[in-house]
Amino acid sequence: LHAAVTVHAECRGAGALGPGSHSLLENENKPHPCCSGTLGKDGSCLPRVPKGNEFHREMEKTGSIESLESKPSASRQPSVDSLASSSTSKSDRSSLNRPPDGVSTSAEVSLDRALGNSNKLTEEEPLLLPQEAIQDMTKEVTYICPFVGAIRGTLFVTNYRLFFKCTDRDPGIVLNLPLGVISRVEKIGGGSNRGEVSYGLVCKDVRNLRFAHKAQEGSLKKSIFEVLMKFAFPVSHGMEIFAFQYGQIFPESGWKVYDPLTEYRRQSPGENPGESVEFRAQGRIPVLSWIHPESQATVTRCSQPLVGVNGKRCKDDEKYLQAIMDANAQSHKLFIFDARPSVNAAANKARRSSLSHRPWLSLSPNPPGLPLGSFSPHEMTKLVFLDIHNIHVMRESFRKLKELVYPNIEDSRWLSNLESTHWLEHIKLILAGALRIADKVESGKTSVVVHCSDGWDRTAQLTSLSMLMLDAHYRTLQGFQELVEKEWLSFGHRFQLRVGHGDRNHSDADRSPIFLQFIDCVWQMTRQFPTAFEFNEYFLITILDHLYSCLFGTFLCNSEQQRVKEELPKKTASLWSYINNQTEEFTNPMYVNYSNHVLFPVEPLHQRHRELLAKRAELQRRVEELQREVTSRSATSPEKPGSPVCPAPPVHACV
């Protein structure tokens, strides 16, 4: 019901993608190049504040760190240097905020260790995660920082990360990079200069890092970068991804956040799933994603129909769609949203006609090419193309964006350069598509079927975003995890293929930042509705950090089936375990439905909100105390109430 109330606003907001949202974007801070290296002029390693409207930084990881450091509570929480994926190392300052080790409980210490958060900066070596081991170490390595120039230091490679600590500057600059982030390693040049060999690391999170070290001529010892390559691409070397070794156990397992039955009951209380979704039995696809609590209009997803040029049809499939339509009594229409541009759809139809090796793909009765009437007695199925481009276009767009933001941004050409990447245009189209779907379901009370070519990329983006618009549950911390588990993981977004975990084949045409794009869309929504989401920007950044880090099992493998086969829940830890064990870090203090907690925000502006919340908590406490006192007093001596009560010291609030 709540969803019904809010959807309009959401729709409108997301719909307002004109200059308004443009300007929002336009206002985006660039991902700060420094994030990656974060090297101050004076050599200190300084994290950057996540500034307002910026998200592309997401890929740069520093956001996480900073937010972390800014928290006075960092000492209480296992720090979120998460993620290790954050390349940026913590500066010594950050650790100054931390209490001496003795203060933390052992559990915390172990978590700390788990997260690679070192608070002993005097040590040269990185603090290691459970099962993490140093594989190689070389002194006198030069890190060629695009911001401060060449820095000398010591480089470590473990089976999980690259760790560089500067030795010639004070305070030490530290790079702390999970190997999973590395997309490719290149040897640059022939080692002409003073016998140095130089390596470039291209990262999935926007950065490019360059190192150089002395060539060890005549020595049999391999270069540290050859060692690094082995551990950065374990899959290509027949080894295990680190997540399988990482033995951290969290108090509460995140593998259980999503249970299809529970989720179904949440959506339609009192109904037995077996009855209304009988079409599930027919072969898993199309699959029901969401039911409107009132109108029973549904969001269903599937892949493209394999009709071929001559318009093959499938009786069963037609029955399906009929069933979907019939299940919703309020509308006699069914909308089929095809995420693709109509031109591509036509081309695909021809090309795919010969592909029969995907027997599980269901045939849709309503392909472009068949007259409407031939399918349905109601003639009420309509097809809409959403004009979203394919993974290759997105990959290219993202590549351009990367080039634009790292390492330096050309200030005076920022906007037009940004425009020329088309990244935001793609974001806009995806949001607009999701909006149309949400609008049909909410305002039109009509069931919709969403599909694209394969049903796991654009489809997942569209269904999950429209559900985010329709249902407030998915805008909570827990709900968002369910959404990702359901729409992305269980419905088979091919994470392994799109991200290429541990695979050195960086030019694989199947790689594409589809999930990142989805998170960017979510971020856009959180910008437009700053109080509608329970989670904060840091949460989104953390998810992306671990999309690449290979620390958690959540985003490994290509499908539910593979995950079960690999026994991921048994052998790896879930990202949600990590997140749900310290939810304060990830909670938006301004979330409107959740106002009774003291929360820890990320953004500077929220400092003031936080003070207010703290003030309120303090006042609340004092009121309660007084109330107790008064009750006890009135119980004993009701005659003279209040007089001996010492008035509370004045509370200074700056409000």
Added chain:
Amino acid sequence: MLSLGSAGGKSTKPSFVSYVTPEEINITDIDASRREKHPNLLPGEVVFCSASPILKSSQEDASQRGISGTLFCTNFRISFITDEVSSEEVAVLFKNKLYGENDIPLTFVDLIYAGYDEKKKLITRGQVKNKYPPKIIIHCKDLRVFQFSLTFAKEEEARKIFQGIVHHSLEPKSLKCIFAFSYCENTSSSPEIQRKQRTVMFNTAADWTEEMMRTKGNCKLVTDNENFGISQKLAQFFIVPSFVSEEDLPKCQGRGIPIWCWTHHSGCALFKTASLPLTEDDSESQALKSYMERMLNAVAQNHLYSVKTEELSETLPSIQDIQQSYNKFKQFFLIDGTTEFWLSDVKWFSSLENSGWLDIIRQCLHKSVEIVECLEKENTNVLIMEEEGSDLCCVISSLVQLMLDPYYRTLTGFQSLVQKEWVAGGHNFLDRCNHLHHKEKELQSPVFLLFLECVWQLLQQHGPAFQFTETYLTVLSDSVHVAVFSTFLFSSPFQRVTTMKAGSPQTQRGPLNFPTVWDWSLQFNCKAQDLFTNPLYSESPKQNKAMRRPFHAKHQRQLSLPNTTYKPSPKKGFFKEETENLKKMLRGKRISRWMQSTEFIQASTREFYESWSRRPLDYHGLILPCLDGPAIRLWMQRYLRWIPEVQIFGGGPVALLNKLADLLGEVQELRAQLDLQACHTDLTHQRAVSLPRTSARPTNAFPFASSRTWGLRPTIPTCLLQRLMITGNLANADDEVTEAFADVV
């Protein structure tokens, strides 16, 4: 009719009589209903002409739908009064008392177009014949767009209203015709009100002395200009370095005199001046040179024998550039309809960039940071110069003070700053805003708006440092064009003083008492004025210290570091080296200029910014803007507030504001509860919430555009743009889908 110059004088009571023809009187008398719908006239406001029925097309869609009503043209505004009984008398929270939602003060009119079926034609003055177009489109300086259809009105009325509007809002007029004169003759003066507000007006010697004491400056006050004996461009009172000799003051009509702006706590100070004229004559130029030497010397002796001079016109765009750039920029927000909106959407970013407006903002901020660096880091005196000394000098000097001095970041402090630098500083508001529609367009330039833009950039980067909000800045930027306030009306202090002293010849009432813009109660009620103050302003410096800690790490952000190293330009750098040698050694002058290559400047400023950003952030200390491309943003509230397509229902900053109001309310309630419990009384306390709860969901255009004309259906941008444009909105999209399908078939 339509006589000029007599508006205020002829009658003191609002009346039709002198201005309309007998036929019209009949019509107005007969048509009683129209009479009722008379606009609520302000004191001194008179109606010139009116016409009905006029159709006002709603801006939201390009369709022919509209509201019918009567259009009035008065000596203050163009006003549209709807016939329709406004079904929803929504208590508009943010209502301007001087002009309403459908009013266009004459000075707000930017451009008028004649609208024909498909095209529109710009109307220039002197061009109007007896014909009138079917539609009149008015672009306002506050970026509203109005479309009035004249086709249904009586021919005579339509012609007159069209001519009246064009005449009164485009034709040149004299200062006395500005509505403020008529207004203030008809309002009782209340000089005491002004004392109540603590905005320092800088029109007395005492104000200046106080200001100098506040900043611990050691310059001297000049009172010789009380009767404008030295210069008509300078204020009656101003402050100069103590070493400026009395004889030098009247020499160049005020040019070249270093006018004190502000003293840094180290003792060095910021001065501004109008440049000396260039002459061919050798002896004269020699004399000017030695005059300037003496002036520089005087500035240098203020502190440490050091001075840096900066000729602003060398590095910053000219006022004509500024005007041109703004003209391009504003076009993207003056949108006639949905179609145009989606069309502009396609190339949005690059269009914004090509206008160059954001870059000009960046340049101004950059220059200010440079000067802050001199004052704060090098502790040198700075003298900024410019031809008039009252355009970019005002922008830069006010920005510098805003960054350095927390006092100016309070509401009254900011207003005092505007008084000091802009009003007393002699900014030529009259010509820059072109209140009189003069032909010399090159005098027109949105310099003050540029300043507000820069302030907004600072504000959005360092919210808690400012006591005022962006709403305040937006309102202020509108108020510049409300021809009621003396603040933005005159071209020089001389004109201001003499005009006001002279009073009105007709009424002989003695000095005129114009209201100032700072008397916000003239425009807004208290509730609305609440929106001017920032609830998140970090008020007390003491408390701020306590909360510094968390900011410590956070604020250590970085800029992308320069990839070029420091390279002083060989041909120009000698001066600097020379000054290095002289430093603190001789009693010689240390005069240097920013002569180094821009590369060097960039690098040096970056370094300064970075070293600042590594220090703990103190909202009551120095604040500097980040100048990165993505950090300079579009002032959405001001520019996009009237465009329905970008309104986010239930979202935007107002959602945060609401939540914040709740929190503040709760805190207050709890505190009240605490008091109650302590005192043990049973009084029911009232809940204090600063934002009224309305059923309507506020949008991100809050508090400006009202949302009631809007349905809740989303507008949808896709590549189906073209088709959407034809079908209008999503409701019709079903058919379009069928069509699309048919196409495929």
